Amino acid sequence: MSSKRYTKNNKALTDQQREFYEENGYIIIKNNVPHALIDELCKQFIDICENRVHHESPLLVIQDKSLRKRGYTGQHAVNKIQDFLYDDVLFKYACYPGVVDVVESIIGPNIIGTHSMLINKPPDAHPELSVHPLHQDLYYFPFRPINTIVGTWTAMEAVNEKNGCLFGIPGSHRREELYNHEYPKQNLKNVLYHGVQGFENEERVNFIMDKGDTVFFHPLLLHGSGVNISKGSRKAISVHFADSNSHFIDVRGLFKKKWSRSSSLCIKLII
Ligand SMILES: O=C(O)CCC(=O)C(=O)O
Numbered sequence: 001m002s003s004k005r006y007t008k009n010n011k012a013l014t015d016q017q018r019e020f021y022e023e024n025g026y027i028i029i030k031n032n033v034p035h036a037l038i039d040e041l042c043k044q045f046i047d048i049c050e051n052r053v054h055h056e057s058p059l060l061v062i063q064d065k066s067l068r069k070r071g072y073t074g075q076h077a078v079n080k081i082q083d084f085l086y087d088d089v090l091f092k093y094a095c096y097p098g099v100v101d102v103v104e105s106i107i108g109p110n111i112i113g114t115h116s117m118l119i120n121k122p123p124d125a126h127p128e129l130s131v132h133p134l135h136q137d138l139y140y141f142p143f144r145p146i147n148t149i150v151g152t153w154t155a156m157e158a159v160n161e162k163n164g165c166l167f168g169i170p171g172s173h174r175r176e177e178l179y180n181h182e183y184p185k186q187n188l189k190n191v192l193y194h195g196v197q198g199f200e201n202e203e204r205v206n207f208i209m210d211k212g213d214t215v216f217f218h219p220l221l222l223h224g225s226g227v228n229i230s231k232g233s234r235k236a237i238s239v240h241f242a243d244s245n246s247h248f249i250d251v252r253g254l255f256k257k258k259w260s261r262s263s264s265l266c267i268k269l270i271i
């Protein structure tokens, strides 16, 4: 019997890669989504932002009013698109074998896409506005089991410390704890994101990646993304997958803090 706890099989991961994921809670696979597909996804993102796509099913386009106030329009005023799995073009990412086969190695063969985002991280307007604070994605998911959920995040361009790459605390998934998430006590700059406090002294690893590289990560991995000090919006595409036999849990009373209502962001439902 396998002694592995966080991965299921060798469909697309070697023993060594599985051990890396078990130990660290993530694995980066180089060049596993072709550039041609990334370019197609990017074009569709821009077409959606510029109202050139009609959808039968809803999709969330999250615009940032502060960007619009500064004169940004079209794709440059959009922070991210969520819930794109019914978009025929963006769905090509969620079913791409280079992605799904690794997902299968981690959570097994019964796979359902649960959450999807194309993140267009804007260049920093105010210091640290573009930071995504340290968090665990499980905070957002009212279903279990935990170990049959996995996130994928594919760089749509080279990502590094300059344009706000992802960073993580390796091995933090093994603590098997979902921490309290809230707004930062000081310097609340971005009402979109809650974070965890008290891990400031722990070693973080920057996930420096090229276009088409994908990081697969456990939903309890502590991670975030840094300031985008480049001139452009940093693009990445991300889907969370779970075992299709997962069950919902009752999250009432689970979290202490409420979300702020005042927001510079407006959500536009595209139908
Ligand atoms: O792409 C990013 O900047 C961070 C994405 C992330 O971790 C999230 O949205 O949960």
Ligand SMILES: [Fe+2]
Residues within 6 Å of the ligand: 135, 136, 137, 223
């Ligand atoms: Fe996240």
